[in-house]
Amino acid sequence: MSLRKLLLSIVLLSLSVNGFAQQPQRIKDLASIQGVRSNQLVGYGLVVGLPGTGEQSPFTEQSFRTMLANFGIALDPNVKPKIKNVAAVAVHAELPPFIKPGQTIDVTVSSVGEASSLQGGTLLQTMLKGLDGNVYAVAQGSLVVSGFGAQGGDGSRIIVNTPTVGRIANGALVEREVPSGLMQGDFLTLNLHQPDFSTAQALSDAINMRLGASPQNGYSIATPIDAASVRVMAPRDVGQRVGFVATIENFTFEPAEAPARVVINSRTGTIVIGREVRLLPAAITHGGLTVTISENQQVSQPNALAEGETVVTTQSIIDVNLADSRMFKFDPGVTLDQLVRAVNEVGAAPGDLMAILEALRQAGALQGELVVI
Incomplete structure (x- = not known):
């Protein structure tokens, strides 16, 4: 397999992985205890x-x-x-x-x-x-x-x-032990590895639910402080606190969806695209490559004798060629998944996709953050 095909396969693999719904994860994998550090x-x-x-x-x-x-x-x-x-x-x-x-x-x-x-x-x-x-x-x-x-x-x-x-x-x-902040005070603070307000709230709700606390009734064991930290009430006794930490760190919850983000490594040609990234209407000129993406609205109506509802479905059509025309054209709602697959079909290099993504960001047609490392 050529380097170009390998890099583009990595992109498509990342898109397939992002296509799955968020899975419950353990608290110990997403957060650390403040004061417990090397x-x-x-x-x-x-x-x-x-x-x-x-x-x-x-x-x-x-x-x-x-x-x-x-x-x-x-x-x-x-x-x-x-x-x-x-x-x-x-x-x-x-x-x-x-x-x-x-x-x-x-x-x-x-x-x-x-x-x-x-x-x-x-x-x-x-x-x-x-x-x-x-x-x-x-x-x-x-x-x-x-x-x-x-x-x-x-x-x-x-x-x-x-x-x-x-x-x-x-x-x-x-020769010397470093004092730990684990046993100090009446609270523990859990710090998320990736700060996010929604994830902090989900973490707090998971602990309260599993331990029988009800913030609505004025009794809360875990309270989110900011996007990165959740304060948790903990026993003062050393043995009980260790057991308490061992219990809550194995609780599972569903973290929030990651922000819409595209990460580009310009040195290796690696491109990772988040699932939430979307494109707005735009047209781009890039070399001799032409990608046309359109969406047709179709009405699906059930049989008169069958039970059901009339719904509107969307059919996406992607046309790719390497003719002399040089215009990328796509309609609202098209995902970057479709664009990347279209570019991959004609064997374009990762550098071409990088240039397209950067142009989309400058034009305001890329709904998401573009990070170049």
Whole structure:
């Protein structure tokens, strides 16, 4: 399958998926509890034991001298040590919520100097600090590096992946616990991953209904605060609050329909079109491609002896060709699904569809937000 056909197939797949009705989803998949979050840690250290792939930068030499001084070893200031097996590195990690002292976390080690590779190196004891400047973990251990590099005598070189970045599984020992906001106050706040007023109201109604609360009678357990947050009354007892959270996070409800939006990735040619996007009457000139979309109203009348009602049905007709005419024409109510399928039938490139969508937005004929990433 060609790249063009693959990209257009992705578009049509997204349209088919959007065609289904919203399905109930768990609260834990759509929202998080305020105060329950991870924290970023960072530190600076030295990797030793490199097979000549280290560096001789000034800050590496200074760090090396400081390390030796901490062990009571003083070097002559006039002597420059040869430390091609040492590299200065930045170490970072993510501290998950509720993790306790004595547990371990993974760390990532990245060269900050001129070291060509960290393969085979060992990270020496490195303190990892949080945003408040406190030490929350200490990292140390042997690196696992997936990349490698090779260089010839004539200066030619080859690098696979990234040899200057490595990881240490369970390489940091947690020394300090981060206080959690889960047990504070009489309420919990659920924050939606995608803010939406309708979804916040649906989330609040689902919790009240499942727990027997009735806002109409003045008794409400869950109350929407804004488009992103819902405040929920919770027990103060630690054990009861944990059980309460475990219960409500598995409640299911139907979130609101997503906004009418078209997302275009101009680098890859990927186009995703929401189900609610609609087109207004417009005409566009684009190359030699002609797409004509029209709708005919037909009356469906039941047999005189049969029971039923007379209804008006709509029949959409799409005509596609690559003649010299250059006009896109479509009537009210046509969906982007029909337009994309029409363009796909003649094998047009994703770039053509991007240009058409951008022109539709500028003309005010695209009912939806156009996002280019």
